[in-house]
Amino acid sequence: MKLTLFQWLACGSLALVLIFELLRLRRGGQLFGMWLLRSVIWLAALVAIADPDLTQRLARVLGISRGADVVFYVFVLAFLGTSFHFTTRHTRLQRQLNLLVSRLAIRDAERGRATEPAPREPKA
Amino acid sequence: MDSGVFIIVRAFNEGARLGASLDGLLPRFPDVVVVDDGSSDDTALVALQRPVWLVRHAINCGAGTALKTGMEFALGQGARVLVTFDADGQHDATEIDRVIEPVLAGRADVVLGSRFLGKSERMPWTRWLVLKGGIAFTRLFSRLRVTDTHNGFRALSAEAARRIRLTQPRMAYASELMDQLRVQKLRYCEVPVTIRYTDETLAKGQSSWNALRIVAELVVGRLIR
Numbered sequence: 629m630k631l632t633l634f635q636w637l638a639c640g641s642l643a644l645v646l647i648f649e650l651l652r653l654r655r656g657g658q659l660f661g662m663w664l665l666r667s668v669i670w671l672a673a674l675v676a677i678a679d680p681d682l683t684q685r686l687a688r689v690l691g692i693s694r695g696a697d698v699v700f701y702v703f704v705l706a707f708l709g710t711s712f713h714f715t716t717r718h719t720r721l722q723r724q725l726n727l728l729v730s731r732l733a734i735r736d737a738e739r740g741r742a743t744e745p746a747p748r749e750p751k752a
Numbered sequence: 753m754d755s756g757v758f759i760i761v762r763a764f765n766e767g768a769r770l771g772a773s774l775d776g777l778l779p780r781f782p783d784v785v786v787v788d789d790g791s792s793d794d795t796a797l798v799a800l801q802r803p804v805w806l807v808r809h810a811i812n813c814g815a816g817t818a819l820k821t822g823m824e825f826a827l828g829q830g831a832r833v834l835v836t837f838d839a840d841g842q843h844d845a846t847e848i849d850r851v852i853e854p855v856l857a858g859r860a861d862v863v864l865g866s867r868f869l870g871k872s873e874r875m876p877w878t879r880w881l882v883l884k885g886g887i888a889f890t891r892l893f894s895r896l897r898v899t900d901t902h903n904g905f906r907a908l909s910a911e912a913a914r915r916i917r918l919t920q921p922r923m924a925y926a927s928e929l930m931d932q933l934r935v936q937k938l939r940y941c942e943v944p945v946t947i948r949y950t951d952e953t954l955a956k957g958q959s960s961w962n963a964l965r966i967v968a969e970l971v972v973g974r975l976i977r
Contacts, residue, residue: 719976726813726921730821733787733807737825740800 635677642674756832757852758783760822761804762815762904763839767794769952774802776845777837785826786839789818795839805829816918816925823913834913838904840953844946852907854941861912861938864898865905870944876954882963886927889967894930898942902926905945912938923962924969 631639649667652658676683676699683695692698759781763770770786777784784804788796790812799806807825809818819836826834833855837843847865854860867875868883886901902923908916916932918925933940 715972716976719972722921723919725811726817729809729811729813730817730824733809733821734825734828736808738800738806738808740802740804740806 631678638677639674642670642677645670646674755781755783756830757781757835757848758785758826758829758831758833759835759837759848760819760826761786761837761839762789762818762822763787763791763795763799764789764812764815764818765791765793765795766839767791767798769840770795770798771802773837773839773841773843773845774799774804777848778802778804780845781835781848783826783829783831785822785829787818787822787825789813789815814922814925816923816928817921819925820918823908827910827913831913832910834908834910836904836906836908842947842949842953843905844948847905847945848907850943851905851945854943855907855909859939860941861909862933862940863907864900864940864942865903865945866898866900866942867903867945867947868899869942871946872949873946874949875947876949879949879954886963890927890930894927894934896930896934896940898930900942901930903945903947905947912936920969920973922966922969924966924973927966927970928973 646667649663649670653660653663680695683698685695687693687695687698690698692701759777761770761773761777761784763786766773774784774786782803784802786795786799786804786806788799788806788808790809796806796808805825807821809821813821822836823834833852835848835852837845837848843865847870851863851865854863868887872880883901887898890896890898890901904926915936915938916929918928918932920928932938
């Protein structure tokens with residue numbers, strides 16, 4: 629199997645990313661589940677680019693005509709999932725922020741004063 | 753005189769109109785809470801020139817959050833009846849007695865002002881159409897037989913204000929409040945009120961297209977708990 633220049637560049641970059649992920653795992657301080665998810669995505673991308681026939685074979689197994697369609701459908705599902713994830717996070721964060729703003733506002737409530745009457749003009 | 757009636761006035765960039773609204777309220781209702789929702793104009797200054805409570809949001813959080821803040825503050829001050837009142841002069845302070853009467857008499861936990869039972873001055877036909885759609889939406893989803901929706905003129909007993917759970921930060925809170933009437937099994941009634949539309953309030957107020965945004969916020973809000 630002869631790789632094209634693009635495949636070399638893309639697979640090389642993805643291999644570097646995977647090495648970086650492994651180093652990050654050794655350093656610790658992150659959730660293993662999130663690390664695994666990221667690593668699986670990079671690895672899947674590397675394999676799909678290195679061997680495009682693999683997605684074609686997967687497409688046939690799934691009853692989809694073309695490998696490119698498999699990639700497209702996966703991206704659509706991933707996009708929807710990611711959008712919902714970030715919408716949820718954004719909404720929850722907004723609620724927390726609003727609660728904080730509200731509590732601070734109540735703590736710092738001020739009482740206004742009655743307007744003092746304007747000084748009268750001295751009679752000429 | 754400590755009547756226990758607290759008027760909650762939400763204000764966002766209402767410096768030009770707030771003073772007149774407060775001057776209409778203050779002679780009869782000494783307990784007024786102005787919630788300045790992160791205004792960039794002189795709204796806070798106008799409020800502080802009068803004997804009212806000023807609760808200031810550091811940033812604009814939306815009408816729903818402002819109402820929650822006002823309710824929480826008023827309850828903390830010992831409110832028995834809470835009235836929500838617009839800052840822009842659309843509501844008539846002389847109608848407050850009529851709005852709070854069912855709560856004071858113990859006949860209702862929540863009183864909703866209805867412009868369709870009362871009067872609407874200079875309401876554009878597009879607003880009329882959107883409101884009628886909103887009423888149909890409320891009747892369908894909240895299963896409440898109401899004649900108006902998204903009317904900011906209401907009265908709540910302290911108990912009702914404690915029980916109502918609002919999560920919607922912006923205008924969709926009004927629909928959520930209707931849902932809560934059913935969920936919390938609160939007794940409610942409608943009373944006729946007057947809404948005055950002016951060129952200024954129409955220019956600044958909600959766009960009729962906001963109805964779509966409100967529906968989207970409600971859907972997302974129901975998915976995310």
